[in-house]
Amino acid sequence: MKLYLLYNATFYTFQPGQPTVQALAIGNGKILAAGSVEETEAALPLRAKRFNLNGLTVLPGLTDSHLHLQHYALGLQYVDCETPTRAECLQRVTQKARNTPAHTWIRGHGWNQNVWEEGFGNAVLLDEAAPNHPVYLTAKSLHAAWANSLALQAAGIDQNTPDPPDGRIQRDESGKPTGILFESAMTLVEKVIPEATLPQVRQAIEAAQPHLWSMGLTGVHDFDRRQCFMALQELEQAGLLKLRVVKSIPLENLEEAVEIGLRSGFGSPWLRIGPVKCFADGALGPQTAAMLQPYEGSSTDTGILFLDSEEILEIGQRASTSGLSLAIHAIGDHANHEVIKAYAQLRQYEHQENRPHLRHRIEHVQVLHPNHVSLLAQHDIIASMQPIHATSDMDIADRYWGERARFAYAFQTLAALGTRLTFGSDAPVESPNPFWGIHAAVTRQRHSGYPSPEGWYPQERLSLQQALEAYTVNPAYTAGRENEAGKLQPGFDADLIVLEEDPFRTPPQRLYEIRPLKTMIAGEWVWER
């Protein structure tokens, strides 16, 4: 049995009464005692191991509250095409082909022809790099892709293939496809790439864990689907799941879940059922997020609302008969308002039925009408937000939303009103590195310092304490695990990260550089640099 002491570090506990301690006693994957070295030693047998942490800093393990685990994990197996030269990218494809059975698809991501002196690639070059594999490499922008001849063949793309609506097949002078595909032409290939099998997904997730640990993540709230859930169960049963996972249920499975009687929170400390996930609108980039007023520069375009408050209420009532909470994607101020209205009615319904508040959440909450900012706290709605989106998207937010961007990614406004914020990355859309999110929330700047020394809408900056709580205490609350996770406190999960530098003493502009030295999950050192 593993019983031991960690001492000689600053342990930030996130317990209000005792913000730091000098030592932790750990046993059976849980924190046994937190306090002075003397106090914690008394909780342990004489022969228990002692780990001197040499004055380092310890935080509770961090949780990403919005991530697509399967897609992130599979993406890690793609060839990294973000190379200084095209030649190097091709070399990596050659390398990958050597380690991949012939005729298996090779995927890659991240190229940018503007960075490459040689410009765009073509199918012939890729054929040389990997003559026996279909190859498909997406551009960093995700608006273009580079395929080889086997991939084009598999998709049935030749000189007779017309450009699809909203897409273009790049062609040479003779009309022959070059291998570069734009926009909807990409789907011609994507739809013929075989889906990953369950063993592949399981293996990819297993292999992704060290990447997440290395960034300080000990938990995730996942928004992928059935296959991901099955892979996670297999990993847990094999003792290979070393990540606390909250697994959402897609709306399409709501009826099945209710028929079985599955509740949010059912499961183990490793893997548990989360909320039912649905979509109220689209996204900012393609201007499909549902807005109350037209996008800047348009007099009519207000995006697309997928679900109005009545439809959401109906879903919510059905889900709540089974104790299932909701997580609803809402980007635009209109979509957010519809979700808030539905949740307000759902709170009344819960009250009438004499049921407790479920941990309902809105995913993204990207822009709110000023009249609605107070409603999340009022109706006990969790704001699940991705700070990195604020800094990635600030320019297009300004462009499309104009002055409405004042309450875009409005972290501090919401927090000051008493809203519970829980943070994530939406990986693989963005990096899951939580310190990138923390940096974005605290500085409202990109790593470069852009756009200004104060950051974008600096009144929305959070304190470091607030940002860290949104990665620790609040995700635990959101998952219904507030009495066993998210703090360094007796009886809680021994999930923690050891840092070389104290983030409370790090200049905010450098927070994104932090990476843990070591990560512990359930009392086990799962990762060391």
Add this chain to the structure above:
Amino acid sequence: MKLYLLYNATFYTFQPGQPTVQALAIGNGKILAAGSVEETEAALPLRAKRFNLNGLTVLPGLTDSHLHLQHYALGLQYVDCETPTRAECLQRVTQKARNTPAHTWIRGHGWNQNVWEEGFGNAVLLDEAAPNHPVYLTAKSLHAAWANSLALQAAGIDQNTPDPPDGRIQRDESGKPTGILFESAMTLVEKVIPEATLPQVRQAIEAAQPHLWSMGLTGVHDFDRRQCFMALQELEQAGLLKLRVVKSIPLENLEEAVEIGLRSGFGSPWLRIGPVKCFADGALGPQTAAMLQPYEGSSTDTGILFLDSEEILEIGQRASTSGLSLAIHAIGDHANHEVIKAYAQLRQYEHQENRPHLRHRIEHVQVLHPNHVSLLAQHDIIASMQPIHATSDMDIADRYWGERARFAYAFQTLAALGTRLTFGSDAPVESPNPFWGIHAAVTRQRHSGYPSPEGWYPQERLSLQQALEAYTVNPAYTAGRENEAGKLQPGFDADLIVLEEDPFRTPPQRLYEIRPLKTMIAGEWVWER
């Protein structure tokens, strides 16, 4: 944090290499160390509590592998009508009526007019005992019931009601129903009794736990349905579930479970998804169990087969795509053979698909053809049996099955062939008292010693060690928890019972009298006599 020592007892560990130890160190609900006092003390802090068990005997907590938890729990709230006089039964009804809101149904069970000097009761007597409640009391035989006037009214039973097929409404000379109902006439009332609500089920299960602990049970495999599952989840989330529950999924929910991707084994150490339950045949009593040859005394009646091997294989293949194991009710030798055939093919299928053996089981295995006794071990099929059925049913088994009863409840034949036996009670059909089951398995006698000093088919008696394993190690294996439950071993659940007398030194004929002094679950004393 709870870290402490239990010492000065004979701890039967059920670890082959170390069958007994002198002390256990316990922490965080798990066994930290098992061995000598010195060895276990070294695993604990100096100030840890020490419990002197004064030379008593300790066993791992027992598990009932086949029980209907909701029905058992609701049944505990019935008036106990097994009284020496009718007057006393009526008094108990009066008492219950005082503590029950008016117009709420009062249920009772256990009366036997042959025991009562006064003979059958009638509606008028019950009306006096409970004028404001509909009352419905089933006979111990379950073939008759006693209702009061409000209950008859609610069921629409009056002198114009004809006897239903296969049933009889007892009537006085004027033709007026007396309140006594036989066989299918009982369902006229039963179908109008409102079903228990979820809060009622939750509360009933919570209240049933101490009854189970008092008998030495720390776990159950439940075969009730959705409402039971929901109540269990609510109890677990409220921290009130103190019983290890494996929850089966009814066949009617197989599709939903597969759509969601739910696997057997998903859940926590308290509550986990078990097998998919279905029925291959009926039962012995009504002669609906499916037999290869006609029942004794009939030339044609072979019972009813609900599912043949092809249908079972189809169900099994569907379930196994989601990692769901099966638990199939089979009583007669024909039903058992169909299930075995299907499982044999399912093992081939698992092999082809490169999947591990799921923990498939047959529920009851009441009678086997001699040619089929070896097939369970051969195909790695778990025999989930209820020893108490052997002693309850031996007379009707002899009557209906004649010489075929040689391989009825064939515990030792199956065990000697290497079959894994996991034992339960089918409560509320029988008492869930595991020591009654152990006694029946070891003696093949009723408590009275009937039918003979050697017991019924004495070659099928088990050793006490075998019987205890079928309540400890084997249910843990069946649930996929063989590495964390069922033994007193470091890293395992601290679930155990303390006995005044050592069952290995108790005369077998008295084993049914054993009741624990104390029961511990997850390191917590949940019950003390």
